[in-house]
Amino acid sequence: MKFIDEYQDNKLARGLAYKIAKRSTTTIRLMEFCGGHTHAILRYGIRQLVPKTVEMRSGPGCPVCVTATADLDKAIALAHLPDVIITTFGDMIRVPGSYSSLQQAKAEGADVRIVYSTIDAVEIARANPRKSVIFIGIGFETTAPTIAASILKAQQDKIENFYVLSLNKLTPPVMKVLLDSGEIKLDGIVCPGHVSVIIGSHPYEFIPRDYRVACVISGFEPLDILLCIDKLVEQIEKGEPKVEIAYPRVVRPEGNIKAWQLTENVFEIGEANWRGIGIVPQSGLKVRGKYEQFDADKAFSVSPKPPREPKGCRCGDVIRGAAMPLECKLFRKVCTPESPVGPCMVSSEGACAAYYQYGPPENLQDF
Amino acid sequence: MEQVDDRILLAHGSGGKLSHELVEKKFLPFLANPALNKLDDSAIFEASGRLAFTTDGYVVNPIFFPGGDIGKLSVCGTVNDLAMNGARPLYLSLSAIIEEGFLLSELEQIVQSIKKAAEEAEVNIIAGDTKVVNRGQADKLFITTSGVGIISPGVDISGANARAGDKVLLSGTIGDHGIAVMSQREGLRFSMTLESDCAPLNKLVAQMLEVSSRIHCLRDPTRGGLATTLSELARQSKVGIVVDEAKIPVKDEVKATCELLGLDPLYVANEGKVVAVADSADADKILARMRKNSYGRDAAIIGEVTNEHPGKVVMKTKLGPSRIVDMLSGELLPRIC
8 A cells, every 4th residue: 555565665675684693783772753763663673673783772752651640630630520520632541650540530420531632632622611611731743733733622612611731742852851961871862743744854953963973863664664664774773863854755954844833833942741751941832921811720720739650660661762662561460551550561552561562572571 | 192202102111001002003914923923921932952042132332323223233242142153043022111102103113123023134023011101211212132143063163163273254344333423423413425344154154164163263253343352252252463554444434534633443343243253264265154144254363362461462563663552441432633
């Protein structure tokens, strides 16, 4: 099938894998930022195709996973308010907070609904004028424009019972935090594909310049990822780190200017609380004052109990790339997709869920 | 009065006059057979030999979807559960829980498709019940069907019977039902030509059993999809299963929708597919027979059973390397980014 099969072609993949193996002489460590990349890498067995010299680590690019427990607790507390409908993207409802989850709140009687689009949340508000409809805004630069659009739509249609709890996060600032911390040494980054559709390639330029770390923006099909790894290995072997786009069919260097303008109109940049990383200045999106009537943080006041992190859970380390899922003692023993301890085991973009679901056969004895 | 007639009222469930009318006007004319027509408290039938008995509840949303509706599903699902043990389905019972306010015209449409599906599967519905609940206490219509089937002597089919060396056969493309239903859900609605594969498989199974006495397992990969079914068989039989991703047929529409939503077709539901595990010596013969039936037109041998990694399913991916295929956990949810 066009646009799918050609990116999953066996012969081309083997050709690329051969090229990477020939090119790679030194041992290097790459981080795939996106959870979507982690899943594709494991689903197609890409780790088995690339040479042993190339180590792959998962990064913080899973919107559900990086949501801080305190923010999750806040969303759950909002769900328990009277006459409130919580709307959210899929996986979020299953993530355990300190004491409960949105799924649990739903079972206890809270009105929690999964939506596929932010505009659906606006429509729910329109259809339920006596209820307050709060959209839990998670995600990176990819989802931010659509959340901005929902606020503009609500304003335009004079829907006064629609609110956004903005937990949106920005990718380049958190990459900087990871690189500054020096916790793990990275040689290259498989940069996010869909985030880059919005922000383009320029925001990553500080990475090769200031940290000498290679950056290649990748798509999510197996051949996209192999091509990206090939380019990263090439840059690293040559000692010429730079930002390259290996996903040119959708990513332009300047990004989607219109979408980003829309985002900047509605949101301003502020601090954000990242699971496993903490508060990172200038790494989140807050609703601007002129749209504060839609800001759930301003409209509702809840005071959940102090957050509590699950004992033994290493999601924070996994998110920073400091630990592999299999290094967590809870993995598959206590923490499973059916009874997850941390978010990385819940989300369809979480690293632990990917390792659990697609674990390569050489690890069979661990399962 | 037309406006009173056109919706289900609580009184339709009172057990009184309206209840009788509902059964006599909306169910009996379509499902009539000697056992049902008696309207006794239970249906009486003759049977001798080994019997199979099963029950299943149907709560699909939306109740009408491309390629079927809850009525067709409730017949095919139970017929297929019987067929998966090698039984020839004989009789079904059907119980409908209807939400107050449900349109009578829609009910009629659903009963008609129950009739059609039962005719195709050659089963009679010989016992039934209707209940009406307050608005909000059910979502439009829930149906439960139970079924009895008869197993021919010598047929021994169970999820625990797979043996090393057996071949794994699949009757056609995966994910059609799940994606067709999802395409109609609130908030997703996209137009496409894909239809649910919902179908009675008892005749296909009977034909397979005619050509081979060495079919060891049969299972329909419904909720949880092919991945979950294969995992179940591996665990139940305490064997390993190896499948080849490239051999598993997937329609373009399903592939594209799954890509878009971040789903894996291996986990998407089917309602008209069968997975068979059979002795390798008979596999080609069975495959050829399956392909002659329209419900098995795209059948393929997708893998084999091994003594290695008991309880686990390993898939050779399109790119060549292998990975584990685990059961579905939780609901299928689209990705965010």
